[in-house]
Every structure is written in structure tokens, then in C-alpha cells.
Amino acid sequence: MDAQAYGGNNDRRQSEIQHDLPRLLDRAARSAGLDRARWQIQRKGDEQLAVRPLDGAEPRLVDDYVRHLAAELREYNAQRVPEARMRLRVVIHQGLVELADNGFAGSAVVATARLLNAPALYDALAAHPGADLVLLLSDDVFRSVVEGGHTSLRTEDFTRVTVQVKEYRAVAWLRVPGASSGERTTDFHEPGAAERGKPTAPAPGEPAADRSGPAAAGGAGGAGGAGGAAISNEYRADKINVTNVAGPVDARGAVFGFGGGGG
Incomplete structure (x- = not known):
């Protein structure tokens, strides 16, 4: 995950983001019943690459963790002027990872980094100015966890996109929590809620x-x-x-x- 427009902040705000981001992530994980103390985390200012073991809790990561993180960001940003909001790009991928001398190694790590820089994520934040978080799942995660019916999410909550970054090209699945397809939103609602303006x-x-x-x-x-x-x-x-x-x-x-x- 990576904070949007971090480099455009002054030194004091950058320091504040680095202080607040891990705390928001920790609280969201605890609310989802996940233990980030068991994760291997590579920190890079406004960015984190976390590697967690495959333990059967992947649906909870895709569903509960992201939902609680969106709620944490919503509360955090409600107390700030628009220019001081924290907005996150979040990517979830799975594969083999090797712990190397200077971080992580493996094609899954490279794929995660490429997905995080997908133009579709930047476009989604621009198209949904009220959203505090945009999520991108790799095709493998989407098919095994969401399409497999292991979460409360529906396949129609996601939009299929093609990611082309450097040498990497793959299909991925985009979701903006709180937004229907093609809809601008300034608030979050749970997946499956009726679109605004329609009878409920x-x-x-x-x-x-x-x-x-x-x-x-x-x-x-x-x-x-x-x-x-x-x-x-x-x-x-x-x-x-x-x-x-x-x-x-x-x-x-x-x-x-x-x-x-x-x-």
C-alpha cells in the first residue's frame, strides 16, 4: 500500500503520515482479527510491503481488513481539511516470497510492486474524489477468494482492468469501496447497498x-x-x-x- 500524493506534502506532514499510517494499519488488522506482528513488513516512508503466511485467513484480508481500513481512513480524514487527507492505493497478490538480505525477492514481489503503480489505481482516485482507498486484486487472488465465494464481496463489486507497467502485463480487479461502477461518491457504504437515487x-x-x-x-x-x-x-x-x-x-x-x- 502507498499513500497518494505524499511527495507534495511538506516535511512536517510527511512525518505525520509516517507516524499515522502504521497505526491505522494496525488498528484495521486488529478489528479484522489479524495479527500484523506475524507479518514481515518492509517500510518505505509512505509505503509498506507486507508479507504474511498463507494460513487460511486470506478471505479475511481481502474482505474484513480492507473494510476496516476504509473505516479507519474515513474517521481519520473526517478530522482534516481536504489537503491533509490520507488516501491509499492498496494491492493484494499471492505467491512465493524469499526473504533476502535487503528486503524481499521473488516474482510475486515484483508483480505486487507493478500492480501498486497501475494507472488504473491513480485513475480511480481521480474519478472518485470522495474515496479514501482504492483496492486492486491480482487475478489469482480475485478468482480464488472472491469468485470462489469465500467473502461477502460480489464479483460485480470489481472492475476488470489490464495492468501494463514496464515489462509487467496482467489482468487485475479494481474496487473502490463505497462506489458503484461509474459512480462518483463522497461517502462509503457496504457492498450491495442500493445506489443513491434508487428505491430501497x-x-x-x-x-x-x-x-x-x-x-x-x-x-x-x-x-x-x-x-x-x-x-x-x-x-x-x-x-x-x-x-x-x-x-x-x-x-x-x-x-x-x-x-x-x-x-
Whole structure:
């Protein structure tokens, strides 16, 4: 991973990025149940190349870790002016790596470096100015982890791109968390959320009954506006959706309604 536009910052901001970046990465890993202390990490200012063992947690890396990292960046950047935001290009590849005297060696390392410099990543950041992170998976990772159905991600969450950097040429898969294909976004939402401007299904706990007008404020019914449509607060048990959820729920952007059994 690499921080965007690092060289354009002054010395003080560069030092701040080098201080904050590993802490953001550590927090995201802990939230995803991953231990970065077990990873071999090559640090280079605003860039990190991390090598982790193949231990069956690859779906968690592609799915949970990236999601938590996007959330960490979102919170971090919300406290800063646009010029001081941290935006990351992230690449995930797999293959054999040799620990060498001055870092890592192997074709997988070279491929990862080439993918990180893919023009598609830079273009995605430019096309989605509200995004704090763009992700590129190698074709091997995409097919074995995402297409194989081992994550909550869908194949349509990714865009197929061809990467040509120096002597390297390969297919890869691009994702901008929070953005639909071809859509500009200034916020993050979970994969599968409806595109803005399109009708959405009732949120968990929200009555599914049809409404002839906007929801009544303060819970009091009354006459409608110019059309004269009335807003009813009648209790409709047959129109209530009940959803039982066990375990943690990420409900950012959701709307919940609560009511008693007596109406």
C-alpha cells in the first residue's frame, strides 16, 4: 500500500503520515482479527510491503481488513481539511516470497510492486474524489477468494482492468469501496447497498406499509399538503417486518424504527 500524493506534502506532514499510517494499519488488522506482528513488513516512508503466511485467513484480508481500513481512513480524514487527507492505493497478490538480505525477492514481489503503480489505481482516485482507498486484486487472488465465494464481496463489486507497467502485463480487479461502477461518491457504504437515487427496501425494523406521503413528524397524524393526502399512524401488524440478528452488525447509513407491542 502507498499513500497518494505524499511527495507534495511538506516535511512536517510527511512525518505525520509516517507516524499515522502504521497505526491505522494496525488498528484495521486488529478489528479484522489479524495479527500484523506475524507479518514481515518492509517500510518505505509512505509505503509498506507486507508479507504474511498463507494460513487460511486470506478471505479475511481481502474482505474484513480492507473494510476496516476504509473505516479507519474515513474517521481519520473526517478530522482534516481536504489537503491533509490520507488516501491509499492498496494491492493484494499471492505467491512465493524469499526473504533476502535487503528486503524481499521473488516474482510475486515484483508483480505486487507493478500492480501498486497501475494507472488504473491513480485513475480511480481521480474519478472518485470522495474515496479514501482504492483496492486492486491480482487475478489469482480475485478468482480464488472472491469468485470462489469465500467473502461477502460480489464479483460485480470489481472492475476488470489490464495492468501494463514496464515489462509487467496482467489482468487485475479494481474496487473502490463505497462506489458503484461509474459512480462518483463522497461517502462509503457496504457492498450491495442500493445506489443513491434508487428505491430501497425497508430497513430492518422499519414498517413496510405503503405510505401516501412523507412520514409524520412527532408521531401525530394530520392532513396532507396540497394533494390533501392523509398520513396514517394506524398500527398494521400484518405490515411489520421483524428481523432477528445475532452477532455484530455494521448498520452505517441504516434507519431503524422501534415500537411497542401495544401500537
